[in-house]
Amino acid sequence: MIPAPAFLSNPERFMAFSRWAAPLFGVLALALALAGLWLGFTAPEDYQQGDTVRIMFIHVPAAWMSMFVYVCLAGASFLSLVFRHALADAAAKACAPLGAAFTFLALVTGSLWGRPMWGAWWVWDARMTSVLVLFLFYLAYMALRASLDDELKAARAGAILALVGAVNLPVVKFSVDWWNTLHQGASVFRKDGPAMTSDFLWPLLLMGLAYTAAFGSLWLVGIRAQVWRRRAEAAALRAAKG
Amino acid sequence: MSRAMALLSREVALAWGRGGGPLVSVGFYAGVATLLPLATGPEPTRLSAIAPGAAWVALALSALLSLDRLFERDYEDGALDLMTLSPVPLELVCAIKCLGQWVATAAPLAMAAPLAAIALGAKPQLAPLVFACALMGGLAFSFVGGIGAALSLGARRGGLLTAVIVLPLFVPPVIFGGGALDAFTSGLPWRAGFALLAAYAAAAVALGPIAMAAACRNALS
DSSP states (O other), X not given: XXXXXXXXXXXXXXXXXXXXXXXXXXXXXXXXXXXXXXXXXXSOOBTTTBGGGGHHHHHHHHHHHXXXXXXXXXXXXXXXXXXXOHHHHHHHHHHHHHHHHHHHHHHHHHHHHHHHHHSOSOOOOHHHHHHHHHHHHHHHHHHHHHHOOSHHHHHHHHHHHHHHHHHHHHHHHHHHXXXXXXXXXXXXXXTTOOSSOHXXXXXXXXXXXHHHHHXXXXXXXXXXXXXXXXXXXXXXXXXXXX | OHHHHHHHHHHHXXXXXXXXXXXXXXXXXXXXXXXXXXXXXXXXXXXXXHHHHHHHXXXXXXXXXXXXXXXXXXXXXXXXXHHHHSSSXXXXXXXXXXXXXXXXXXXXXXXXXXXXXXXXTOOGGGHHHHHHHHHHHHXXXXXXXXXXXXXXXXXXXXXXXXXXXXXXXXXXXXXXXXXXXXXXXXXXXXHHHHHHHHHHHHHHHHHHHHHHHHHHHHHHO
């Protein structure tokens, strides 16, 4: 974790790296997604769930990413708070909309899956509720950054909020589990190995990698956009001062 | 120590005396508790089923209402700048402000909470637990809410922003307190929920001031 940010913390080096890394990850994501979707749609039907099991290949990776992106957001926020590095802050800022999008995707596909399987669009089950709270966290983060005009203050306030959220989210998860549980337990990451046939496991893993690569590509593009925007603002300021 | 006490008495006096003080929060609480039966229908069976939970959520909302005055006033008139210069660490200042908020708003709300719960149809035996939960939950609401209030200092539409930031953070105390009340109503062991609520409040008291002080320093920088 630490060597990569150390290497990339130089903005020039980062821009040179991301210039080719971003499209590379994008192509990788596309290829993996095509392979995953192909395997997903040619996989046999589930004996209980029929065709609706294919929603899993869209839904489960999105739920994984919703948490992974928050970890990235909290990590970047920590680096930006401790080292006051502008690039780390750009990374945190670029994380939030992506995380919110993945979380939203997980919620929507979960709802579409829940209707045929559970007979309800939404139930107040523990996992769904904690993902919903995660979505609210992303919204709060973006709202806070949007309503502070000073870029530097917005960066630090956002970083504090992201870290508060990182402390609080496990508690939210625990509290909601304590409250109610209906959702299926973990089926892939378990001590006794995945409780899933390889027909389903392969497309699921491919889609998970595709989502991760897509996030990597979009994240780099987002950070690059922040860097360009800051450079444009600095240039405009210089031009105004004449 | 005397500095801390002086600060505490200032905070309580300000929160109590200016702008209606605790009466506004209690009035808001009474208003929400009155709107509830109007929205759900007055049948006693239906109402008493949701009474403890409804009283509890109304309490969380009322706690939210007074948060914007916690730092905003001192930030605007420069008192917060002076407090950062004082020998009392800013973390302690933030903790004392939240404690003052708790004494001046959460305690009166805790007095009103059993009345509201019983008026909505909860059993009178529930009253002591409602009071205890409201007191303990109020501590968590003040200290967690203070983080949101400090973070939205200097923001446009600060009050609304505070609510958006703080409501996801209110999830665990609302669940734990509501769980304890619900368990008590149905005759189940309620101590676990109350103990978790107390644990959350203790963690908020311990960790909240650090985040608040960091946010205040950032806003003043």
